[in-house]
Every structure is written in structure tokens, then in C-alpha cells.
Amino acid sequence: MFIGHVEITGKAALAPMAGVADRAFRRICADHGAACVVGEMVSSKGLTYGDRKSAELLELDADIRPAAIQLFGDDPATMARAAVQAMDYKPDWIDINMGCPAPKIAGNHCGSALMREPELCRQIVQAVKEAVAVPVTAKIRKGYSKNEVNAVEVALACEAGGADAITVHGRTRDQMYAPPVDWDIIRQVKEAVKVPVIGNGDVVDALSAAAMYEQTGCDLVMVGRGALGAPWVFSQIEAYLVHGRLLPTPTMAQRMTVLLRQVELMIAYKGERVAMLEARKHAAWYMNGLRGAAAFRREAGTLSSMEELAGLCAQLVLAEERGEL
Ligand SMILES: Cc1cc2nc3c(=O)[nH]c(=O)nc-3n(C[C@H](O)[C@H](O)[C@H](O)COP(=O)(O)O)c2cc1C
Numbered sequence: 001m002f003i004g005h006v007e008i009t010g011k012a013a014l015a016p017m018a019g020v021a022d023r024a025f026r027r028i029c030a031d032h033g034a035a036c037v038v039g040e041m042v043s044s045k046g047l048t049y050g051d052r053k054s055a056e057l058l059e060l061d062a063d064i065r066p067a068a069i070q071l072f073g074d075d076p077a078t079m080a081r082a083a084v085q086a087m088d089y090k091p092d093w094i095d096i097n098m099g100c101p102a103p104k105i106a107g108n109h110c111g112s113a114l115m116r117e118p119e120l121c122r123q124i125v126q127a128v129k130e131a132v133a134v135p136v137t138a139k140i141r142k143g144y145s146k147n148e149v150n151a152v153e154v155a156l157a158c159e160a161g162g163a164d165a166i167t168v169h170g171r172t173r174d175q176m177y178a179p180p181v182d183w184d185i186i187r188q189v190k191e192a193v194k195v196p197v198i199g200n201g202d203v204v205d206a207l208s209a210a211a212m213y214e215q216t217g218c219d220l221v222m223v224g225r226g227a228l229g230a231p232w233v234f235s236q237i238e239a240y241l242v243h244g245r246l247l248p249t250p251t252m253a254q255r256m257t258v259l260l261r262q263v264e265l266m267i268a269y270k271g272e273r274v275a276m277l278e279a280r281k282h283a284a285w286y287m288n289g290l291r292g293a294a295a296f297r298r299e300a301g302t303l304s305s306m307e308e309l310a311g312l313c314a315q316l317v318l319a320e321e322r323g324e325l
Helices: 023-031 044-048 052-057 076-089 111-116 118-131 151-161 184-192 206-216 233-243 252-270 272-285 294-300 306-321
Strands: 012-014 067-072 093-098 136-143 165-172 197-200 220-223
Touching: 012 023, 012 233, 023 252, 044 052, 044 067, 044 076, 067 076, 076 093, 076 118, 093 111, 093 118, 093 151, 111 118, 111 136, 111 151, 118 136, 118 151, 136 151, 151 165, 151 184, 165 184, 184 197, 184 206, 197 206, 206 220, 206 233, 220 233, 252 272, 252 306, 272 294, 272 306, 294 306
Parallel strands: 012 220, 067 093, 093 136, 136 165, 165 197, 197 220
Antiparallel strands: none
């Protein structure tokens, strides 16, 4: 599939996840076959006011492509200026956040609050599109609340503004991340617009990816939480959809090798102190679904050095060998 002129050859994209899908995790997911990656959302206001933290979030690696930068904001002119600034980081396209449910974003008239104003969505897309030469996409939700389901209307508005693709997360803002996810709304958007549609919500493995493609007709699936502690989900989806092969879950030794590499990268990018604090949640995710891992998960919550992490990983490998997990 193509987003504008940018070709996406893989079968599953990594979702933008603020505070989680950082440079290190994006590299790990790309190594495991993510079709493309999207950076953590960046405030258009922060960026245009010269906030250093916003600029740090924009960093993209030249060898992890295609890669998009995601901006949030509610003012078309500010979004356009921010997009121009973001171009210094050479994104393959600019994605516009119209789905974030967090009170400090939606309560500020940004993210999912835009779903209530399709005309403003159109204006934002158009302003950004006119400002930059790369494709522009929008990431929307099903609607704001169960009484305000309007993904089709918002998608059409974004398309009218010039959007090159639309990502649809099949939940309302009010649902935040709670079940159920509505894949039918993704199908409805796909039937309504001409541009490619990226389906998102609860794709967690090869079979759910196949089901998402089949039930919605989407052009690409996007995986968020299903990749946390399980970046190999991308190669599993690829192997199944391209070759019909269901790959086994990696062994504990393989999992721990990936976790260690991810944390090494986090340290290289952020320094050990910040990296180890953030590594705690990632380490716990790598133990998801393991019965008997509660004590290890607690230990992950106190990690403060690479040495401690290596020790924890070794214990987990031993525990699996002994059949304790
Ligand atoms: C921790 C976390 C951070 C997120 N940050 C962003 C973000 O910055 N921008 C965005 O568009 N969506 C963000 N999302 C939403 C995801 O991109 C995705 O739409 C959602 O998790 C549903 O997909 P999933 O069921 O595969 O996780 C975030 C989700 C999580 C769990």
C-alpha cells in the first residue's frame, strides 16, 4: 500500500505510543518487521514555542523507515508551522492526532476533542498539507462518545482536507482503551473514503491481524499494546499473512535477549538513570502471560541498573528451564 508516494511493504505498522514507543522500542519493532513506525505525539504549540523536550521527541533514525512524526494541536496555523519545523527531522509523512483521550490533551481541545468538530479537522489537515511536501495522515477514533459516533464524517472531512490516509481506532474517546473495540466502524470508513485506511484496535497476534484485514477490508493494520513486551508480533503477522506460517512464541532466552537489547538502546539514547526507570514497565511487559512470574514482575519494578536487569533475565531463563513459569 502507499501513503501518498511512500510505499509500505510490510503487513503491520507500529502505533504511536507516547512514553512507550520511543526510539529504542521503534528500532526493536523495526528489527522484528514493523512495516513502518510513528513517533510519540508532539505538541504543535510546544514545538513552535521552542520547547526543547518537544524537539527531542522528534528525533527519527535514518535507517528506520518509513517513519512518521505525529503532531497534536487544534490551531491550523500553528499545526502548519509545527509541521514545517518537524520537516528538519525528515519524516516520511506527518500524522495528525485526533484520537488522544487523555484529559490534559482532550480537555485542551486537542486529540480526540477534534472528533467533535469535523470542519476543524478538515482545516487542520488542509493547513498542514499546504505547508509541507510530504504526505499527511490523520489518526481518528470511532467518535467522541457512544452518542457521537462520527468516524465516517471525520474521515471524509480529513480526506476533503487532503489527507493521504486515515487510521481508525475502533473505540470512542469515552472508552479510552476499554473493550469492546468496534472493527465495523473501520469497515464503514474504508467503504466511505478513497484513500487507504489503517485499522487499529486490539490486534495482538497473527490471527487477530488476519481477522482485522478480513473483517474491515483495511489496507494496513496498526499494532499498539500488542507489541509491548512482544515486538516479535510483527514477524509473526508477516509470516502468517505472507507465508501462512504460525511462528511459535519465542523462548524465554530469546525474549530476554530482545529485552536486554531494548534496554541497552534506551540507555544509549536517554542515559542509564532515565532509561532504567522506564525499563521497569517494559521488563514487566516482557513477562506478560507468564504464570508464576509475579515475583519477577515485582523485581522488575525496582530495577536500577543493567546489571540487575541481566540478573533478572538469567533467573527467568532458569525458571523456564525448570518448568516454573
Ligand atoms: C501508552 C500509550 C500511549 C499512546 N500514545 C499515543 C500517541 O502518542 N498518539 C496516538 O495517536 N495514539 C496513542 N496511543 C493509542 C495507540 O496508538 C492505539 O491507537 C491504541 O492503543 C489502540 O491500539 P491497540 O489496541 O493495538 O493498543 C497510545 C496508547 C497507549 C497504550
